[in-house]
Amino acid sequence: MVSEIDNIELRVATKEDAKNAQAEIDFILNNNGDETVTGLRDELQQCMTDNAGAFRTGESLEIAIAKVKELHKRFKNIRIKDKSKLFNTELQEAIEFGHMLDYSAFIVESAIARKESRGAHYREDFESRDDENFLKHTMAYMDDKGDIRLDYMAVKLGKHELKPRTY
Numbered sequence: 001m002v003s004e005i006d007n008i009e010l011r012v013a014t015k016e017d018a019k020n021a022q023a024e025i026d027f028i029l030n031n032n033g034d035e036t037v038t039g040l041r042d043e044l045q046q047c048m049t050d051n052a053g054a055f056r057t058g059e060s061l062e063i064a065i066a067k068v069k070e071l072h073k074r075f076k077n078i079r080i081k082d083k084s085k086l087f088n089t090e091l092q093e094a095i096e097f098g099h100m101l102d103y104s105a106f107i108v109e110s111a112i113a114r115k116e117s118r119g120a121h122y123r124e125d126f127e128s129r130d131d132e133n134f135l136k137h138t139m140a141y142m143d144d145k146g147d148i149r150l151d152y153m154a155v156k157l158g159k160h161e162l163k164p165r166t167y
Contacts, residue, residue: 033077065108106140
């Protein structure tokens, strides 16, 4: 609820956080590979649209996670033309794309784990909502190796009654 926002405890940023951010910037500025952010982003967008959109299957999600992992490896071989440190929109775009790859992995791994259809996400191989097993929020955590761990948090039901979707 909005009233709870004042009670949110934020983690204090550390010098290690600053070092990690600077290392990310230095990597992008100094890397001289042969991949472009634009090319990789186009592949990611097409893959997510084709395989992890509103209509999906376990098979399509497995295709998506394989592609995301491939793109993540290829991202290590990027090159940006603008090596400046001021007002560098190409650098900003590269940083954002690296994060987009992580978010895509979170989305797909979470969707693979949910053997159900819920909300706007329809699993053609699991057509019904499964409140017994999946009426919960999914939280995803990535370690330093890029491996994702899922955890769950209970849903607090409000005034709306859960009902099957019928069209």
